[in-house]
Amino acid sequence: MSSLTEDQIRQIAKQAVEQLGDHATIENIEKVVHEAVQRLDGPVTKQNEQKSNPLPHQVKKGDRVIVTAFGTNKIGILAGMTGALAQMNCNVIDLSQKILQEFFTIMLLVDISQSSLHFDKIKEKLIETGAGFDLKVIVQHEQIFKTMHRV
Amino acid sequence: MQIELAEILETIRMTEVEHFDIRTVTMGINLKDCSSDNLESLKQNIYEKVTRTAAEHVKTAEMIESDYGISIANKRVSITPLALVADGFYPEDFVEIAQVLDKAADNLGIDYLGGYSALVQKGFSKGDLSLIKSIPETLATTKHICSSINVATTKAGINMDAVYLMGQIIKETAAKTADQDGIGCAKLVVFANAPEDNPFIAGAFHGVSEPDIVVNVGISGPGVILRAVQEAPHHDFSSLAEKIKAMAFKITRAGEFVGRKVAEIQNIPFGIVDISLAPTPMPGDSIADILKAMGLEDVGAAGTTAALALLNDSVKRGGLMASSHVGGMSGAFIPISEDQGFISAAEKGHITLEKMEAMTSVCSVGIDMVAVAGDTSAEVIAGLIADECAIGVANSKTTAVRVIPVPGKGIGEAADYGGLLGVAPVMAISKLNNDQFIKRGGRIPAPVKGINN
Numbered sequence: 001m002s003s004l005t006e007d008q009i010r011q012i013a014k015q016a017v018e019q020l021g022d023h024a025t026i027e028n029i030e031k032v033v034h035e036a037v038q039r040l041d042g043p044v045t046k047q048n049e050q051k052s053n054p055l056p057h058q059v060k061k062g063d064r065v066i067v068t069a070f071g072t073n074k075i076g077i078l079a080g081m082t083g084a085l086a087q088m089n090c091n092v093i094d095l096s097q098k099i100l101q102e103f104f105t106i107m108l109l110v111d112i113s114q115s116s117l118h119f120d121k122i123k124e125k126l127i128e129t130g131a132g133f134d135l136k137v138i139v140q141h142e143q144i145f146k147t148m149h150r151v
Numbered sequence: 152m153q154i155e156l157a158e159i160l161e162t163i164r165m166t167e168v169e170h171f172d173i174r175t176v177t178m179g180i181n182l183k184d185c186s187s188d189n190l191e192s193l194k195q196n197i198y199e200k201v202t203r204t205a206a207e208h209v210k211t212a213e214m215i216e217s218d219y220g221i222s223i224a225n226k227r228v229s230i231t232p233l234a235l236v237a238d239g240f241y242p243e244d245f246v247e248i249a250q251v252l253d254k255a256a257d258n259l260g261i262d263y264l265g266g267y268s269a270l271v272q273k274g275f276s277k278g279d280l281s282l283i284k285s286i287p288e289t290l291a292t293t294k295h296i297c298s299s300i301n302v303a304t305t306k307a308g309i310n311m312d313a314v315y316l317m318g319q320i321i322k323e324t325a326a327k328t329a330d331q332d333g334i335g336c337a338k339l340v341v342f343a344n345a346p347e348d349n350p351f352i353a354g355a356f357h358g359v360s361e362p363d364i365v366v367n368v369g370i371s372g373p374g375v376i377l378r379a380v381q382e383a384p385h386h387d388f389s390s391l392a393e394k395i396k397a398m399a400f401k402i403t404r405a406g407e408f409v410g411r412k413v414a415e416i417q418n419i420p421f422g423i424v425d426i427s428l429a430p431t432p433m434p435g436d437s438i439a440d441i442l443k444a445m446g447l448e449d450v451g452a453a454g455t456t457a458a459l460a461l462l463n464d465s466v467k468r469g470g471l472m473a474s475s476h477v478g479g480m481s482g483a484f485i486p487i488s489e490d491q492g493f494i495s496a497a498e499k500g501h502i503t504l505e506k507m508e509a510m511t512s513v514c515s516v517g518i519d520m521v522a523v524a525g526d527t528s529a530e531v532i533a534g535l536i537a538d539e540c541a542i543g544v545a546n547s548k549t550t551a552v553r554v555i556p557v558p559g560k561g562i563g564e565a566a567d568y569g570g571l572l573g574v575a576p577v578m579a580i581s582k583l584n585n586d587q588f589i590k591r592g593g594r595i596p597a598p599v600k601g602i603n604n
Contacts, residue, residue, distance in 0.1 A: 066154070068163055096156040107156050119218065138163055140220035145154040145162055147408040148401045 004037075012036040064093065064111050064142045065119070067126055071135035073104040081108065081137075084129040088122055089115045109142065163220075169374030170436040171402060172222040173409050174429045177265075177350035178208050179357035179365045179422065182231040190244050193237060194251045201228065201255040201264075204364055207417055209260045215412050221405055224371065224431075228259065229355035230266035238278030245285035249296050256295035263338075265355030267298040270345070272307040273594070283313075286320050290335035291327035297353035303343035303540040305547045309595040314540065317341045318533030318589070322556060325525070329558035332566035336555040337488075337520065341536050343543030343550045348423050349479040354516070354551060365422040367479060368410030372402040373428050374435045376466070380444040391445070392465040399426065399469030407474045425479030426470030427515060428462075430490035432573035438462075438483050439492020450492060451502035459483060460513035480549055482515030488568065488575035489520055497576040498565070504535075504578050512542045517551040522566050522575035525558040530589045531580060532556065537589070545598050 004012075016024075016032040069081060082092055085108070094109035112122055123139040130137030165171035185196035205228050212226045230236075230252070237248055249267060256264040267289060269279040286298050300317055303309035321341075325333030340354040347358020350367035357365070379398040383391050406424045414421035430438045439450045442458045463483045471477055485507065487493045496502040504521065511517045517539045523532075536552045543550030557566045557577055565576040 066159060068159055094153070098156060098160075105156075105160065107159050109154075123217070138167075138220055141218050142154065144219040144221060144405065144408065145159055147404050148162060149154065149158040 174371035232268035234269035242285035253293035318529035366414040370406035395465035396469040403473035423478030437492035486520035
């Protein structure tokens, strides 16, 4: 009921007023409103159901995310991160790394469209994996970088 | 086109080190359709419309933050100037409506709700006067409500009756919140040429010509611009302007992108990006630091106004290219208490109210978050408002006054409001008598340049 449009509510109210006139007791109103809701088109209700679904995350099939990890260099960092990605069925498309003194940075461009996991879960898992190597891990949709750095 | 590692690292440095964030994503909500001649119905209509319309606002913004790794510092709501929606009601009724809005804000999980406003540049309606008279009580009894009153425009001139009244209201508001150093005044702005699509608190309201619902975005990022300036220590002004412009482009693009996403998911129109540089009291997130990095010993030095003008204009150049709709204030903010560099300059006496007044002629917004002594008279405060209005009206720009006469405090003391509002050192203001001038009443006519058809 909460997902009815304003127009629909107005229609229902109008029908109730027309039918009941002076006989508007609580029971009568409930009955008429119930009938009016029943008469509303099926597809509209379906559309409303879709609307009440949880908010869609912005990462959709075919979209790519950028994983950046920083920390001190240790054995197994790259294997750890790519291993975690492989476990989640995420495809590494590109990889860069940079070492400044002992400070280590890796950047992975990852296609997560084959993974059965949700973006949030993938992000959580990567942050957790990184923490095991004392790495700070940031996972972001690729689009934000394109937006900021390309005209 | 592949994104390069250096570009990724720059973005991450901006967000992680230089405090770049989207300052606010503000949902504007029209309340004109909530009107009723029955106070209870009006309150119910307003509560329902605000809570229903913005129900997903905070959640959506948080999801965008997570997906793109750009923090959105504040999620806010602005409403149609309440004096229009509740015209005909009395001051005590307005206080009740404000409390309902405060409850709605609590329910939505937003920090501030703007639009406890009236537009009185030419005169007062009954609702305008009721709302203005209710401001001290409202700001003392609510947590989230912000108020703004527009008292002048380039087209209408300056309503000096409103200017004097606001001087008195500011004093009363300070007195009502005396136990917290007059914090009520931090939620009250007096405007000239107020923009109708401003997403920034305390001056946000949802203008009468806006659509039913809209999302507006305010960017931040003084820390990022500071780095651009620091990286150009010996550049001449042309190339310094270029550096700032390029950086402003990037942060505005991020702002526009985030705003559009928040609007798209909630299926409501996207309005504007406000390309104001908004500081916070965090070290390094300061407009004053940018001006100092240009080569000034401190803000207040000769050259400060020119430095601010350069900064303001360069940010606009980059921002305009980056966004399809720029609006709101769109100029650097110089709120004393919200900017570590200005706080320290005010403490040392390097920056004065008079210098700030000059600076407001080249940036937005005006004398902002300035504390003055608690014994400053309503007439002196009205005089300060009148001066700012004159700058705004004569230059066809927005100016504003958000001043706090801190009860019981004087020069050498400070008011600590905590959080984003920061610390406001009490600044000196002229105590020369202006009673006769302020009490003349009436309107200062619109300037000749306002008659431009």
